[in-house]
Amino acid sequence: MINHIDLSTVLRRTVCDLYSDLVTRPTGAAVRDGIEKQLSELGDRSLTVIDFSHVGLLDYSCADEIVAKLLMRYAEASAPRDAYFLFRGVSDSHLDAIETVLERHGLAIVAQAEDGTVVLVGTVDDPERRAWEAMSRLGRAMAVDLAREAGIAPEQVERVIGALCRRRLAMELDGGYVVVGAVT
Amino acid sequence: MTTVINLPPSLDERTFETVLEQLAPIPIDEKVLLDGRHTRWASPYGLTALLTLAQTRAEKPALVSPESEETGSYWARTGFFKHAEDLFEMHGTVHRARASGESDVLLEITSVAKSEDVHEVVGRIQQKSASILVKELNIDAKATMGFAMTLSEACQNIVEHAGRGGWVAVQTYRWQKRLGRRVVVIAVCDAGVGFRQSLESAQGRRMSDRWDDGMALEEAVIRGVSRFRDPGRGQGLAGVRRYIGRWDGKLSVRSGTARIAIVPSWDEDVPLEEKLPPFPGAQMQITIPERITDR
Numbered sequence: 001m002i003n004h005i006d007l008s009t010v011l012r013r014t015v016c017d018l019y020s021d022l023v024t025r026p027t028g029a030a031v032r033d034g035i036e037k038q039l040s041e042l043g044d045r046s047l048t049v050i051d052f053s054h055v056g057l058l059d060y061s062c063a064d065e066i067v068a069k070l071l072m073r074y075a076e077a078s079a080p081r082d083a084y085f086l087f088r089g090v091s092d093s094h095l096d097a098i099e100t101v102l103e104r105h106g107l108a109i110v111a112q113a114e115d116g117t118v119v120l121v122g123t124v125d126d127p128e129r130r131a132w133e134a135m136s137r138l139g140r141a142m143a144v145d146l147a148r149e150a151g152i153a154p155e156q157v158e159r160v161i162g163a164l165c166r167r168r169l170a171m172e173l174d175g176g177y178v179v180v181g182a183v184t
Numbered sequence: 185m186t187t188v189i190n191l192p193p194s195l196d197e198r199t200f201e202t203v204l205e206q207l208a209p210i211p212i213d214e215k216v217l218l219d220g221r222h223t224r225w226a227s228p229y230g231l232t233a234l235l236t237l238a239q240t241r242a243e244k245p246a247l248v249s250p251e252s253e254e255t256g257s258y259w260a261r262t263g264f265f266k267h268a269e270d271l272f273e274m275h276g277t278v279h280r281a282r283a284s285g286e287s288d289v290l291l292e293i294t295s296v297a298k299s300e301d302v303h304e305v306v307g308r309i310q311q312k313s314a315s316i317l318v319k320e321l322n323i324d325a326k327a328t329m330g331f332a333m334t335l336s337e338a339c340q341n342i343v344e345h346a347g348r349g350g351w352v353a354v355q356t357y358r359w360q361k362r363l364g365r366r367v368v369v370i371a372v373c374d375a376g377v378g379f380r381q382s383l384e385s386a387q388g389r390r391m392s393d394r395w396d397d398g399m400a401l402e403e404a405v406i407r408g409v410s411r412f413r414d415p416g417r418g419q420g421l422a423g424v425r426r427y428i429g430r431w432d433g434k435l436s437v438r439s440g441t442a443r444i445a446i447v448p449s450w451d452e453d454v455p456l457e458e459k460l461p462p463f464p465g466a467q468m469q470i471t472i473p474e475r476i477t478d479r
Contacts, residue, residue, distance in 0.1 A: 059336040
């Protein structure tokens with residue numbers, strides 16, 4: 001199930017209907033709480049588009065509270081549900097804050113550009129990046145095909161794909177694997 | 185007994201130290217009178233630090249405002265007197281701000297105590313700063329968002345760590361003597377617990393033998409250490425450092441008896457000063473110079 005969350009709407013509803021900037025930790029924590037409430041109303045498995053299009057400023061503290069903490073919570077083994085996230089409407093200034101916090105925690109996200117293409121942002125190692133890019137080119141793919149396309153040893157590819165799925169960058173679909181954002 | 189403290193003709197980050205030197209031996213509950221009659225100029229740091237000084241005194245201090253009409257009018261334009269009237273026993277002419285078109289005051293002196301204040305500050309600075317930063321300082325339009333982020337993080341330092349409200353002000357001016365260029369300056373001052381005490385409050389934190397204000401500043405400003413265990417903390421000042429690095433700016437932070445600075449090539453400041461006169465809280469100044477472009 002694909003869900004869409006407009007962050008500026010969540011900000012206005014949860015913090016103040018006059019605000020358009022995502023600044024300060026308390027604001028970020030309140031917005032993340034609002035996102036999690038929406039997620040709790042979805043099924044066990046979901047893909048959520050987190051939309052920054054109408055957000056003015058995003059500072060480091062808010063990026064940490066919203067993006068990093070959300071990802072960390074759903075990448076844990078004890079995550080409340082199998083949730084994936086696609087980040088949309090991310091401007092260069094948003095990216096500055098987001099990249100900084102992702103780097104700090106060793107995290108990564110999938111962001112969608114205006115033309116619909118998806119890109120990896122944050123910290124990924126070389127085999128993960130090659131596997132993700134191969135998956136992006138192939139569409140839904142099996143592990144053996146990904147190993148060949150990405151030039152990764154067959155005995156290693158399952159581990160790399162497992163890491164991508166655990167990190168919420170790729171997902172299993174109908175027995176194969178797709179990058180988050182391949183189907184929106 | 186009232187002790188008179190003379191304010192320097194030019195009140196800025198450096199000369200404010202002379203005020204603190206005079207203040208240091210005076211008991212906190214003893215009355216002081218700050219004599220600003222001959223002060224001709226004050227930076228945002230000078231004015232916000234003056235308000236902070238008043239907050240540190242048990243006995244309400246007195247302030248004699250500048251004799252110069254031009255200086256008094258400028259102080260009024262910065263919003264200084266609005267706050268000073270609550271904190272000081274005022275003497276001399278308290279000027280009122282006159283309506284003027286263009287102003288170099290990007291953000292009037294604003295009190296910051298809670299998260300909502302940061303939203304207010306960020307909203308106001310974005311409206312006013314974008315065109316000035318681009319037209320007058322040749323800073324890329326995209327970088328104006330970074331400027332607002334920097335301001336936001338600097339203000340949050342008060343909300344998250346100071347334990348009491350502080351002050352912020354932003355202004356542009358021509359820094360003729362030292363730089364020969366325009367600069368935009370952010371000053372954020374509070375009279376809270378300061379960096380050392382804030383870090384000491386971290387649970388389970390072990391202090392080294394050389395633990396002092398200077399080391400606390402190094403930990404927080406250079407290494408991004410925070411009193412919170414959350415690994416995501418400490419990114420605010422790191423972000424400020426990155427921004428000033430990108431735009432050849434300067435960051436200086438004073439807390440307790442020490443002052444640390446990230447010094448660009450155009451300045452001759454020292455990276456760390458210790459054994460300064462004690463002063464509560466934290467006082468921060470961020471300076472971004474006009475960008476020289478090839479025309």
